[in-house]
Amino acid sequence: MTEFSSCAAVQFGMARFALSTPRKIMTSRRKAVTAADIHDAIKMGRFRLYAQEIRKLKGDELPVRHYEVLLRMLDVDGGIVEPDAFIPLAESHNLMGDIDRWVIRTALRDFCSRAVSGLSFSLNLSANSLNDPSLWIFMRKELATSALSPGLVSFEITESAAISNFLAAKRLISQVRSAGCHVLLDDFGKGFNSFGSLRQLFPIDGIKIDGEFIRHAATNKVDRVIVESINMIGQRLGLTTVAEHVEDQRTLSIVHSLGIDQAQGFFVAQPQLFADILQA
Numbered sequence: 001m002t003e004f005s006s007c008a009a010v011q012f013g014m015a016r017f018a019l020s021t022p023r024k025i026m027t028s029r030r031k032a033v034t035a036a037d038i039h040d041a042i043k044m045g046r047f048r049l050y051a052q053e054i055r056k057l058k059g060d061e062l063p064v065r066h067y068e069v070l071l072r073m074l075d076v077d078g079g080i081v082e083p084d085a086f087i088p089l090a091e092s093h094n095l096m097g098d099i100d101r102w103v104i105r106t107a108l109r110d111f112c113s114r115a116v117s118g119l120s121f122s123l124n125l126s127a128n129s130l131n132d133p134s135l136w137i138f139m140r141k142e143l144a145t146s147a148l149s150p151g152l153v154s155f156e157i158t159e160s161a162a163i164s165n166f167l168a169a170k171r172l173i174s175q176v177r178s179a180g181c182h183v184l185l186d187d188f189g190k191g192f193n194s195f196g197s198l199r200q201l202f203p204i205d206g207i208k209i210d211g212e213f214i215r216h217a218a219t220n221k222v223d224r225v226i227v228e229s230i231n232m233i234g235q236r237l238g239l240t241t242v243a244e245h246v247e248d249q250r251t252l253s254i255v256h257s258l259g260i261d262q263a264q265g266f267f268v269a270q271p272q273l274f275a276d277i278l279q280a
Contacts, residue, residue: 033086035093042098046074049107049274051121054242054264057256067121068264069107070271096126101138107274108146114278122154122184127161130168136175143179150180156208158186163197173204184208189230207234211245218250231260
């Protein structure tokens with residue numbers, strides 16, 4: 001998951017949602033948020049979907065453009081609430097599962113209602129969702145209702161969420177991939193035992209290299225070697241590798257030279273309203 005410019009998701013929903021404001025789109029607000037505010041936002045649907053393109057770095061242009069769906073919460077006045085003001089609270093009150101479901105249903109229905117071609121997307125799943133034994137039943141129903149080709153949908157699960165909910169994550173990954181959707185491990189490399197996690201959760205479809213390593217790959221030899229090693233192992237396993245937080249040309253050149261498959265970040269593409277992307 002890539003952060004927004006002022007702050008902090010499928011292939012489904014959002015384990016962590018990137019919810020701050022991209023430059024020149026909306027003004028975010030820092031305010032105290034209560035669990036009741038989040039409950040009300042869920043009830044009233046006071047969320048907006050944005051999406052950020054993930055670009056292919058090798059070979060010909062992708063025949064299908066791929067986007068990560070990003071979520072924002074609105075306050076009662078329509079202002080953007082900073083992600084760090086409500087996501088930890090939503091997680092601690094077990095509300096992220098409900099938010100994930102809203103994202104899944106909304107993204108699928110919006111996508112299909114516009115009969116979009118040449119586009120695929122990923123959604124983030126939270127730790128709260130991984131703990132929900134009925135989640136896959138919900139996801140399968142929404143996929144069937146949408147009549148969307150499963151291969152166009154991916155789900156991102158953070159490495160930390162997967163490890164803290166290992167059995168549930170392993171089961172859901174198997175269910176999602178059996179249905180034809182894709183699964184990526186997000187923030188890969190952030191944990192102390194990332195390669196062990198990969199070994200336990202394999203097979204998956206891809207890994208998104210943690211942005212902290214990408215940020216400093218151009219200036220820090222250790223970070224660069226770590227990125228190179230993650231990419232090499234990922235590709236040896238047949239996984240798609242994605243560099244997050246690509247914020248300038250120098251970093252983009254580095255990740256390209258290392259042979260990483262795809263890149264995401266503000267230098268690559270700014271987030272846009274999901275509805276605008278679907279209408280393009």
